[in-house]
Amino acid sequence: MTSLVLLEFDANGIKQPSRSAVAAASALGDVHVLVAGSNVAAAGQAAAKLPNVAKVLVADSPALDHLLAEPTAALLVSLAPAYSHLLAATSAVGKNIMPRVAALLDVQPISDIAAVVDADTFVRPIYAGNGMATVKSSDSKKVITVRAASFDPVAADGGNAPVEPATVGDLPTPGKFVSAELSKSERPELTAARVVISGGRGMQNGENFKLIEPIADMLGAAVGASRAAVDAGFVPNEYQVGQTGKIVAPELYVAVGISGAIQHLAGMKDSKVIVAINKDEEAPIFQVADYGLVADLFNALPELKAELERS
Amino acid sequence: MKILVPVKRVVDYNVKVRVKADGSGIETSGVKMSMNPFDEIAVEEAVRLKEKGVATEIVAVSLGVAQCAETIRTALAMGADRGILVETTDELQPLAVAKLLKAIADQEQPKLIILGKQAIDDDMSATGQMLAALLGWPQATFASKVEVSGETMTVTREVDGGLETVSLPLPAIITTDLRLNEPRYASLPNIMKARKKPIDNKKPADLGVDTAPRLTVLKVTEPPKRKAGQKVGSVAELVSKLRTEAKVI
Numbered sequence: 001m002t003s004l005v006l007l008e009f010d011a012n013g014i015k016q017p018s019r020s021a022v023a024a025a026s027a028l029g030d031v032h033v034l035v036a037g038s039n040v041a042a043a044g045q046a047a048a049k050l051p052n053v054a055k056v057l058v059a060d061s062p063a064l065d066h067l068l069a070e071p072t073a074a075l076l077v078s079l080a081p082a083y084s085h086l087l088a089a090t091s092a093v094g095k096n097i098m099p100r101v102a103a104l105l106d107v108q109p110i111s112d113i114a115a116v117v118d119a120d121t122f123v124r125p126i127y128a129g130n131g132m133a134t135v136k137s138s139d140s141k142k143v144i145t146v147r148a149a150s151f152d153p154v155a156a157d158g159g160n161a162p163v164e165p166a167t168v169g170d171l172p173t174p175g176k177f178v179s180a181e182l183s184k185s186e187r188p189e190l191t192a193a194r195v196v197i198s199g200g201r202g203m204q205n206g207e208n209f210k211l212i213e214p215i216a217d218m219l220g221a222a223v224g225a226s227r228a229a230v231d232a233g234f235v236p237n238e239y240q241v242g243q244t245g246k247i248v249a250p251e252l253y254v255a256v257g258i259s260g261a262i263q264h265l266a267g268m269k270d271s272k273v274i275v276a277i278n279k280d281e282e283a284p285i286f287q288v289a290d291y292g293l294v295a296d297l298f299n300a301l302p303e304l305k306a307e308l309e310r311s
Numbered sequence: 312m313k314i315l316v317p318v319k320r321v322v323d324y325n326v327k328v329r330v331k332a333d334g335s336g337i338e339t340s341g342v343k344m345s346m347n348p349f350d351e352i353a354v355e356e357a358v359r360l361k362e363k364g365v366a367t368e369i370v371a372v373s374l375g376v377a378q379c380a381e382t383i384r385t386a387l388a389m390g391a392d393r394g395i396l397v398e399t400t401d402e403l404q405p406l407a408v409a410k411l412l413k414a415i416a417d418q419e420q421p422k423l424i425i426l427g428k429q430a431i432d433d434d435m436s437a438t439g440q441m442l443a444a445l446l447g448w449p450q451a452t453f454a455s456k457v458e459v460s461g462e463t464m465t466v467t468r469e470v471d472g473g474l475e476t477v478s479l480p481l482p483a484i485i486t487t488d489l490r491l492n493e494p495r496y497a498s499l500p501n502i503m504k505a506r507k508k509p510i511d512n513k514k515p516a517d518l519g520v521d522t523a524p525r526l527t528v529l530k531v532t533e534p535p536k537r538k539a540g541q542k543v544g545s546v547a548e549l550v551s552k553l554r555t556e557a558k559v560i
Binding site: 066068069070073091092093095096097098099100101102103104106107108109110111112121125126127128129130131132133134135136137138139174175176177178179180181182183189191195219227230231236237238240243244246251252262263269272273274275281286287288289290291292293294295300303304307308 | 322324327328329330336337349404405406409428429431432433434435436437438439441442443444445448449450451452453455465468470471472473474475476477478479480488490524525526527528529530531532533534537539540541542545547549550552553557559560
């Protein structure tokens with residue numbers, strides 16, 4: 001039984017959520033990985049260093065630039081006959097492509113798995129993580145996205161897998177990439193950060209997120225936000241932690257001015273240590289916090305900055 | 312241009328859901344049901360395209376039990392023109408839903424299908440992409456901005472690191488993200504008008520689709536509960552505990 005994992009990568013190598021997907025695939029048997037894109041030889045070399053990987057397939061074609069859904073799904077379908085399981089991280093890329101692959105294979109996808117029970121059976125969250133469903137697939141091939149926060153990623157190096165070019169046939173490219181506007185940040189990505197500090201509606205406006213930023217920099221943290229803060233336009237949507245945003249499970253999660261709506265908790269309750277700072281002592285966030293500070297964030301954040309600077 | 316908007320009846324997003332004691336699923340009896348919030352955004356976008364003169368007709372489709380007609384009525388009150396209910400009491404998983412919607416699309420020949428990016432019950436985030444695959448149409452998922460111009464559309468998508476803009480030929484699929492628009496509340500006169508709008512009733516068998524589930528739910532359990540921890544009295548105490556007790560900074 002061999003799985004194929006679609007990897008995502010950037011200039012720094014294979015992304016952490018994809019390495020979590022490799023970890024999930026390792027529980028199913030042999031693992032091959034796919035690096036797809038245009039001029040991706042370097043990413044292929046980075047993929048070869050991942051532990052637990054038996055083979056790297058490199059699909060290099062201008063049609064695969066930006067991993068648009070139509071050509072990338074067609075590529076995966078063409079490679080599918082050799083594999084029992086096709087996996088990707090539950091990321092914007094994985095969620096865009098994998099259900100399309102599944103439909104082309106006449107398979108019901110298994111989205112966002114949090115555990116592997118056996119080759120056919122998986123655990124996945126439903127209702128914003130308020131239920132954990134154990135589901136068994138009757139499809140002969142499984143198409144899966146992997147909840148990165150639930151699987152410790154494999155290391156970025158330690159392996160030495162052979163690299164082979166994948167056969168790339170004619171790929172459909174009806175859609176055209178126009179542009180990307182990616183946030184430029186020196187901070188770690190939300191889904192890969194060891195520490196995350198998120199602001200909520202209590203921040204009152206986007207300008208006040210500047211109170212969070214220096215603290216994030218001192219802790220090497222990513223900055224996140226609740227859906228309420230995103231809805232109110234304080235920060236862009238890519239900051240959103242929750243059911244409809246990103247799922248994170250850092251070592252330390254600091255929730256500032258976040259009441260703790262169910263849909264926010266769904267995105268962060270697997271964090272190792274949770275800190276809540278909120279002036280409302282009845283806020284539901286305190287029910288999941290390891291350390292709760294009832295305080296006005298406009299006093300607490302400057303104090304926190306000063307306290308961290310002190311040592 | 313005709314737009315098809317599938318709408319799903321789900322447990323209202325304000326309801327605190329409970330896992331059934333026998334582990335067979337989530338308690339849904341006696342629970343308030345509403346239109347999936349992302350589908351409301353889809354209806355709103357379709358109505359705005361009609362108001363701009365881009366769309367000429369909006370067809371709202373719902374699949375499931377008879378009460379899904381209420382969800383269609385909500386879409387009609389927001390501005391959709393007519394509804395199609397594919398009525399069944401069987402469990403429908405995204406693959407079956409996509410096949411049923413393909414059959415409807417084959418009959419209706421829309422130029423655009425707008426769906427929510429995910430339903431807040433099963434959280435699969437799959438149907439739009441699957442429908443696009445079955446129709447052989449391009450897809451623009453997680454849309455935060457849509458501009459239709461003649462036979463093409465330009466869509467800005469919410470991706471992990473920010474935004475991505477793609478251009479697609481029509482017909483095509485859009486799935487909606489949170490910030491695409493803010494759905495309107497239906498006005499009382501529009502709710503009254505919606506009662507007179509037609510809803511066509513079909514059965515999955517009429518559409519020639521096998522809806523048998525491919526996933527069997529073996530059990531549903533409560534997620535591991537976190538216990539509330541301790542309250543700290545000051546920022547200094549917080550930092551000290553994070554350093555010496557939790558050892559995370």
